[in-house]
Amino acid sequence: MAVNTVSYSIFATNEFTVGKELEDKLASILNVDVKKLGAKLNSHKNFVWLKRKVSPEISAKIKDLNIPGIGQLRKNKRFYPNGPLAGHVIGFTDIDNKGLEGVELYCDSYLSGIKGWRLAHRDAKRRELICWGYRSILPADGYNLVLTIDSVIQGIAERHTQYAARKYKATSATTIVMEPESGEILALYNYPALGKSVAGHLYYSIFRFSKYNLL
Incomplete structure (x- = not known):
């Protein structure tokens, strides 16, 4: 997703x-x-x-x-291949891929990986010297994260929630679909929806200082 x-x-x-x-x-x-x-x-x-x-x-x-x-x-x-589908769950990132909301924010440290670095001395010709005190951390890719969200069920939940909310003129609505045996969340949707194109000043003015959380 x-x-x-x-x-x-x-x-x-x-x-x-x-x-x-x-x-x-x-x-x-x-x-x-x-x-x-x-x-x-x-x-x-x-x-x-x-x-x-x-x-x-x-x-x-x-x-x-x-x-x-x-x-x-x-x-x-x-x-995001599925566009705004499950936007409240997945959230979104800023231009530097740092999570701002949803799973992108909550799991940012796992998804981002590690930036490698090396501390060493150089001589006058900028040749690296291997000596005592040499330290380094190898870069590492972030983890892949697999959600239990089913994109088909999520799509159905979103469409029906939107329909019901508009029909009964609700200001907000939430739908949760759970697998009863395992407890896995198959769909989670909050109305009104959040498109992943929201970013920057719009994000901070609308959501960061709002009483409503995305996840």
Whole structure:
């Protein structure tokens, strides 16, 4: 119900030489406003994001331009194949894949994995020296999480809950479908629904300071 897909984040460094023609090309490929892009490129900052989480196709076009000072980082992007289905349960992440609500938030430490690091000394030529005090932690992928939610039953529960709530003009409604023998939750839905496209300031203003919890 939630997977990672490959994406790329495009950035500029102070090595980039500003030019109207290059700005127009970049704006066209990235599908951004050329004036806003120009403001970023003319900010004289050592590092500035131009656009986050673009597709591999756009990444390839930027790479083909071979512009000095324009680079990209490969980043995972959260993708929900079933769209808003079970949105209250799954929740959503921010642009850096950090969980904001639902299972994404509750299990964030398990899903995120471990960023590796190494502490070492270097000589004047920046060659690494292996010596006492050398420390490191290997990176590790996050865990896969399997829910008991049945997407078919979840879809049915959502449709019927929405229908009943609208028919009887209810301000809110909750449906839970449980397997009686095992206690597994097969469907869980809160009305009104939350679309996973909600993010940023909308998320904080609507939900973080609300008396209603998503999960």
